Amino acid sequence: MSATLPFHRRPGTRLALRYLLALVLTVIFVFPVYWLFIISFKTPDEIFAFPPVWYPKSLQLANYHVLFKDGDAATVGNSLILASVSTFFAMILGTIAAYSLVRFRTGGENLAVWIISQRMMPPVAIVFPIFLVYVWLGWVDTYVGLIVLYTAFSLPYVIWMMRGYIEDIPLELEESALVDGCTRAQVLWKVVFPMARTGLFATAVFTFVFAWNDFLFALVLTRTEVTTYTVQVTHYFGGQSNFWAKIAAMSVLGTIPVFFTVAVMQRYLVRGISMGAVKG
Incomplete structure (x- = not known):
C-alpha cells in the first residue's frame, strides 16, 4: 500500500524529514554557541583568518588568563552576587505578597493586575530619576543599590507567578495545619x-x-567597584578595533553560571512551567 503513496507522504520519508528538520534547527541554534566558545580559544590570526578556521590548532588559554590577571573576571563574580542575592529576597518577599493576595484578597481583585503591569514600564524611562535618587542616597556603584533595584523590579514577576502556583494549593491543607496549632x-x-x-x-x-x-x-549605576560582566564586555569594543578574543572569553565566563543554574534546576523548571500552564 505504501508503494502507491507519493514519496513525500510515505511514513518513513516523513519521519526522516522531521529528523532532518530537527537536525538543521539544532545546528542553527547551537552553532553560534559553538563559535563563541571556539573564538575564546583562538589566536588573533585564527580569529581574522579567511576562510574561517573552524577549530583552533591548539587551545589558547591566554585569553582567559588575561581576564583573571587584569581583574576583569571579577565582574562575573559581581553579577553572581547581585543576581543571587536579589533573587533570594525577591522570592521571599514576592511569595509572601502572593500568599496575601490569594488567601486574604489583599487589594481586591485588580491589585495583582496592577502589580504585573509595572513590568511593562520601560526601564529607560525611569533610569535617570533612579540615578538622581541613588546619588542622593550614596548608593551609586554599591551592592546595596543594585540589589534593592533588582529585587524591586523582580517582585512584580515573582508575585504574579507565585500567585498562580499558590492558588493551586488546596486551602484544606492550610486549615488543617492551623487547627493543629501552626501559626x-x-x-x-x-x-x-x-x-x-x-x-x-x-x-x-x-x-x-x-x-x-x-x-x-x-x-x-555602576562605575568601578560593582561593574557587572554585561558592562565589562562593552569595554572591549573600541572605535578603531574590537578585542574579539576578550569579548568571547568574557561571554563564555558569563554564560557558565546561567548554564549550570538551568542545568541543575532543569527538573524543577520543566515541572514548574507545566504546573503553572495547566489549570483545572
Missing part, C-alpha cells in the same frame, strides 16, 4: 513552600536570569 508563618513555611516548590524553583531561575542579563541599570 500563619508556620503554615507558609511548612505547607505552602513545600507544596509550591517546583513553582518556586522555576520562578527563581527566570528571576535570576533577568537580573543576570541586566545591562541598562548596571551601566548607569
Whole structure:
C-alpha cells in the first residue's frame, strides 16, 4: 500500500524529514554557541583568518588568563552576587505578597493586575530619576543599590507567578495545619513552600536570569567597584578595533553560571512551567 503513496507522504520519508528538520534547527541554534566558545580559544590570526578556521590548532588559554590577571573576571563574580542575592529576597518577599493576595484578597481583585503591569514600564524611562535618587542616597556603584533595584523590579514577576502556583494549593491543607496549632508563618513555611516548590524553583531561575542579563541599570549605576560582566564586555569594543578574543572569553565566563543554574534546576523548571500552564 505504501508503494502507491507519493514519496513525500510515505511514513518513513516523513519521519526522516522531521529528523532532518530537527537536525538543521539544532545546528542553527547551537552553532553560534559553538563559535563563541571556539573564538575564546583562538589566536588573533585564527580569529581574522579567511576562510574561517573552524577549530583552533591548539587551545589558547591566554585569553582567559588575561581576564583573571587584569581583574576583569571579577565582574562575573559581581553579577553572581547581585543576581543571587536579589533573587533570594525577591522570592521571599514576592511569595509572601502572593500568599496575601490569594488567601486574604489583599487589594481586591485588580491589585495583582496592577502589580504585573509595572513590568511593562520601560526601564529607560525611569533610569535617570533612579540615578538622581541613588546619588542622593550614596548608593551609586554599591551592592546595596543594585540589589534593592533588582529585587524591586523582580517582585512584580515573582508575585504574579507565585500567585498562580499558590492558588493551586488546596486551602484544606492550610486549615488543617492551623487547627493543629501552626501559626500563619508556620503554615507558609511548612505547607505552602513545600507544596509550591517546583513553582518556586522555576520562578527563581527566570528571576535570576533577568537580573543576570541586566545591562541598562548596571551601566548607569555602576562605575568601578560593582561593574557587572554585561558592562565589562562593552569595554572591549573600541572605535578603531574590537578585542574579539576578550569579548568571547568574557561571554563564555558569563554564560557558565546561567548554564549550570538551568542545568541543575532543569527538573524543577520543566515541572514548574507545566504546573503553572495547566489549570483545572
